[in-house]
Amino acid sequence: MVKQSLHQGKTKTEDLAIFGGRPTFTEVLHVGRPNIGNRARFEERVADILDRRWLTNGGKYVREFEKRIAELVGVEHCVAMCNATVALEIAIRALGMTGEVIVPSFTFVATAHALQWQEITPVFCDVDPKSHTIDPRRVEQMITPRTTGIIAVHLWGGACDIDALSEIAARRRLKLLFDSAHAFGTSYQGRMIGGFGDAEVFSFHATKFLNSLEGGAVVTNNGELAQKIRLMKNFGFTFYDHTDYVGTNGKMNEISAAMGLSNLESMDDFIAVNRSNYEQYRQELAGLPGVSLLPYNEEERCNYQYVVLEIDAGETLVDRDQLMEIFHKENVLVRRYFYPGCHRMEPYRSFFPHAGLMLPETERLTRRVLCLPNGTAVGPEEIALICQLLRFTLENKAEIREKLGN
Numbered sequence: 001m002v003k004q005s006l007h008q009g010k011t012k013t014e015d016l017a018i019f020g021g022r023p024t025f026t027e028v029l030h031v032g033r034p035n036i037g038n039r040a041r042f043e044e045r046v047a048d049i050l051d052r053r054w055l056t057n058g059g060k061y062v063r064e065f066e067k068r069i070a071e072l073v074g075v076e077h078c079v080a081m082c083n084a085t086v087a088l089e090i091a092i093r094a095l096g097m098t099g100e101v102i103v104p105s106f107t108f109v110a111t112a113h114a115l116q117w118q119e120i121t122p123v124f125c126d127v128d129p130k131s132h133t134i135d136p137r138r139v140e141q142m143i144t145p146r147t148t149g150i151i152a153v154h155l156w157g158g159a160c161d162i163d164a165l166s167e168i169a170a171r172r173r174l175k176l177l178f179d180s181a182h183a184f185g186t187s188y189q190g191r192m193i194g195g196f197g198d199a200e201v202f203s204f205h206a207t208k209f210l211n212s213l214e215g216g217a218v219v220t221n222n223g224e225l226a227q228k229i230r231l232m233k234n235f236g237f238t239f240y241d242h243t244d245y246v247g248t249n250g251k252m253n254e255i256s257a258a259m260g261l262s263n264l265e266s267m268d269d270f271i272a273v274n275r276s277n278y279e280q281y282r283q284e285l286a287g288l289p290g291v292s293l294l295p296y297n298e299e300e301r302c303n304y305q306y307v308v309l310e311i312d313a314g315e316t317l318v319d320r321d322q323l324m325e326i327f328h329k330e331n332v333l334v335r336r337y338f339y340p341g342c343h344r345m346e347p348y349r350s351f352f353p354h355a356g357l358m359l360p361e362t363e364r365l366t367r368r369v370l371c372l373p374n375g376t377a378v379g380p381e382e383i384a385l386i387c388q389l390l391r392f393t394l395e396n397k398a399e400i401r402e403k404l405g406n
């Protein structure tokens with residue numbers, strides 16, 4: 001946990017930092033400060049990497065990391081990469097997606113960019129208001145003769161409606177890829193996320209539940225596809241001086257794999273901390289009018305990484321953006337993921353200026369969602385203060401709103 005001094009107890013609205021009071025935290029608290037596993041094991045591995053002078057290109061730690069991920073997820077093949085964005089780009093190309101691909105707009109922009117980067121049009125589809133994941137009923141409506149695939153995102157680590165999406169993909173002969181950047185270590189109907197669709201892509205970015213500094217992986221049960229992806233991520237080389245495909249450089253390096261492996265060894269601890277933090281938030285925010293916490297499906301395996309609030313400004317008076325401002329001034333860097341929605345970012349906004357008309361739930365969520373800090377960098381003391389701050393703000397909502405102006 002970050003050592004810091006805390007300024008507790010706001011008794012009047014002037015105590016809020018936004019109105020000149022002292023910030024609750026002296027150091028900034030981030031939503032996703034990296035989880036760091038067994039440091040000694042990481043350092044040992046790094047020393048070995050340096051001693052052996054094998055830094056990348058199919059080194060032993062990358063191979064071990066791939067094996068561990070495949071075993072954990074229960075898939076036949078795992079190809080580790082430098083990050084999930086490149087992994088998505090390569091998976092999209094290896095699957096032969098072209099023309100149009102249906103994706104949610106309510107996601108990190110990399111999901112859409114991975115398509116647009118190769119001149120495939122992302123067609124933005126609305127999400128289900130409860131799970132925040134792509135709505136299969138809307139997917140059907142977005143299919144055109146140019147559609148070649150669907151990329152669904154297991155947002156916040158909660159699984160999409162995989163059964164419905166698989167049925168649509170099979171019936172309409174579409175490729176189905178899952179952006180599982182948030183969903184490592186989670187399950188769907190008792191089966192680990194990773195083995196669904198044609199392939200799935202994990203992110204091991206520093207802010208993710210399990211990080212390899214930067215990193216990602218494609219996992220699949222399709223051996224032919226895995227082989228193609230493996231070659232594509234290494235410039236398309238099939239032998240020395242010989243390529244069969246256009247390729248790129250998507251390789252994971254050995255230090256990243258060492259970090260990934262050391263973190264895998266601490267994965268259960270990360271989940272335990274995330275879960276206990278989440279549970280504390282749940283208890284301390286219970287009953288706050290206008291604030292709802294996105295639930296996890298307790299029947300499944302979850303990584304509990306994201307603490308997602310929906311703010312109903314009709315009730316809270318102080319709206320989501322004002323709350324964000326208040327928290328930022330208190331040094332709590334809450335985030336309004338995934339604002340403003342991909343369809344409102346360039347180049348998509350210029351391409352499809354009216355996309356929002358088809359995305360009412362996405363538009364609504366981009367005005368309501370606020371993510372709170374979680375992970376091993378926060379603990380009970382910080383969470384208690386964050387919850388107190390929210391409670392205090394809402395108890396004084398009329399006065400605060402007046403002071404902030406509308």
Ligand SMILES: Cc1ncc(COP(=O)(O)O)c(C=O)c1O
Nearest residue numbers: 083084085108110181203205216
């Ligand atoms: C849903 C989603 N997809 C893709 C990515 C891209 O992952 P990376 O940073 O590993 O490229 C991220 C986050 O970074 C993400 O949140």
